[in-house]
Amino acid sequence: MTLRFAVIGAGMIAAVHADALTVLGAGCGAELRVIADVVAAQAAELAGKYGAEHTADVNSALTRPDIDAVVIATPSGAHAELAIAALRAGKHVLIEKPLDVTLDAADAVIAAEQASGRTVAVVSQHRFDRSTEKVTSAVNAGQLGALTSANASCAWWRGQSYYDSAGWRGTWALDGGGATLNQAVHTVDLMLAVMGPAVEVSAYTARLAHERIEVEDTAVAAVRFASGALGTVHATTAAYPGLDASLRVFGTRGSAVIAGDELTFLHTSTGPATEIAMSGSGPEPDHNQVTEADRLLPEERDLGPAHRAQLRDFIASVTQGRPPRVSTASAREALALVLALYESANTGRPVRLDTR
Numbered sequence: 001m002t003l004r005f006a007v008i009g010a011g012m013i014a015a016v017h018a019d020a021l022t023v024l025g026a027g028c029g030a031e032l033r034v035i036a037d038v039v040a041a042q043a044a045e046l047a048g049k050y051g052a053e054h055t056a057d058v059n060s061a062l063t064r065p066d067i068d069a070v071v072i073a074t075p076s077g078a079h080a081e082l083a084i085a086a087l088r089a090g091k092h093v094l095i096e097k098p099l100d101v102t103l104d105a106a107d108a109v110i111a112a113e114q115a116s117g118r119t120v121a122v123v124s125q126h127r128f129d130r131s132t133e134k135v136t137s138a139v140n141a142g143q144l145g146a147l148t149s150a151n152a153s154c155a156w157w158r159g160q161s162y163y164d165s166a167g168w169r170g171t172w173a174l175d176g177g178g179a180t181l182n183q184a185v186h187t188v189d190l191m192l193a194v195m196g197p198a199v200e201v202s203a204y205t206a207r208l209a210h211e212r213i214e215v216e217d218t219a220v221a222a223v224r225f226a227s228g229a230l231g232t233v234h235a236t237t238a239a240y241p242g243l244d245a246s247l248r249v250f251g252t253r254g255s256a257v258i259a260g261d262e263l264t265f266l267h268t269s270t271g272p273a274t275e276i277a278m279s280g281s282g283p284e285p286d287h288n289q290v291t292e293a294d295r296l297l298p299e300e301r302d303l304g305p306a307h308r309a310q311l312r313d314f315i316a317s318v319t320q321g322r323p324p325r326v327s328t329a330s331a332r333e334a335l336a337l338v339l340a341l342y343e344s345a346n347t348g349r350p351v352r353l354d355t356r
């Protein structure tokens with residue numbers, strides 16, 4: 001079975017989806033049929049590269065009978081409205097991150113998903129990285145022992161020209177936030193996938209290196225998880241010249257570090273852990289179980305392979321009638337944590353999360 005796709009939005013990330021759908025092709029059950037953008041020239045330019053149809057009539061692309069699945073790749077604050085229109089027309093939907101910018105919008109998508117019986121997934125492509133999969137399976141197998149803490153850090157640089165490149169960037173209404181919701185949400189999502197749900201957050205945010213944006217370019221937060229473990233979030237687009245996004249996870253039997261999508265440290269214990277009374281200035285060299293096979297390949301450094309992996313999972317979830325690996329429920333959790341972080345920064349108080 002081949003799913004015939006419409007891509008809505010023809011900007012930066014839509015190009016990654018168009019390319020991924022073309023590379024996957026019929027062999028993987030994908031056909032890129034139409035690209036729609038409110039800016040007709042934008043749709044025409046991207047569609048031209050991939051031999052797809054194009055239109056500025058977004059509603060027609062969402063509702064055409066020869067479309068089975070829709071990728072929403074527009075500014076974040078427009079995700080829910082478009083996803084709901086597609087679901088009402090009976091389409092399966094893959095939504096770029098974040099799910100939307102408010103919990104009301106996220107819940108409206110979830111309600112439309114349930115009413116339609118169609119599949120909805122939300123992009124969090126780094127869930128499909130080999131590094132993430134290895135850490136998640138070690139954690140699930142109990143090989144890190146009881147998780148005690150985690151650090152999620154996204155220390156990137158975005159020049160003023162990035163924020164000036166489109167009117168929606170850096171606005172509360174359409175970006176929904178700054179470094180935390182737009183950039184660090186990936187690492188926050190990975191942290192939640194590994195650590196389980198968060199129950200409380202206490203945060204500071206600031207705008208330190210950019211002009212003409214409403215949102216933060218720097219945030220720090222302390223997080224308490226339902227398990228009792230603790231975590232930190234550090235999100236910035238003001239770390240010149242741009243460093244990495246990293247997740248560090250610590251447990252009573254092992255620890256793991258993913259930096260720049262690559263597994264750089266892993267220690268697991270499968271039998272009884274050797275007693276270490278005190279660890280001093282760092283792990284012994286033989287404590288790091290990362291092997292050559294864990295190294296990131298040059299071709300894994302761009303967005304393409306991970307997006308292709310998530311699209312493959314989305315197509316398989318539709319054709320096999322199973323849930324996608326990144327569900328709307330888990331995307332809502334990442335959104336809820338980021339929005340609670342903002343509320344805490346605004347009120348100066350810890351904010352509890354509703355874990356439902």
Ligand SMILES: NC(=O)c1ccc[n+]([C@@H]2O[C@H](COP(=O)([O-])OP(=O)(O)OC[C@H]3O[C@@H](n4cnc5c(N)ncnc54)[C@H](O)[C@@H]3O)[C@@H](O)[C@H]2O)c1
Pocket residue numbers: 008009010011012013014036037038039042058073074075076078096097098123124125166182303
């Ligand atoms: N997964 C990732 O790594 C990743 C990376 C970048 C962006 N994103 C997400 O992708 C989305 C788009 O980001 P971008 O950087 O591609 O933005 P962009 O500004 O480059 O492109 C957005 C496009 O959407 C079009 N558009 C706006 N409103 C529309 C509407 N109602 N209907 C149809 N088209 C509309 C615009 O004309 C523009 O061409 C955002 O939600 C962002 O968070 C995800």
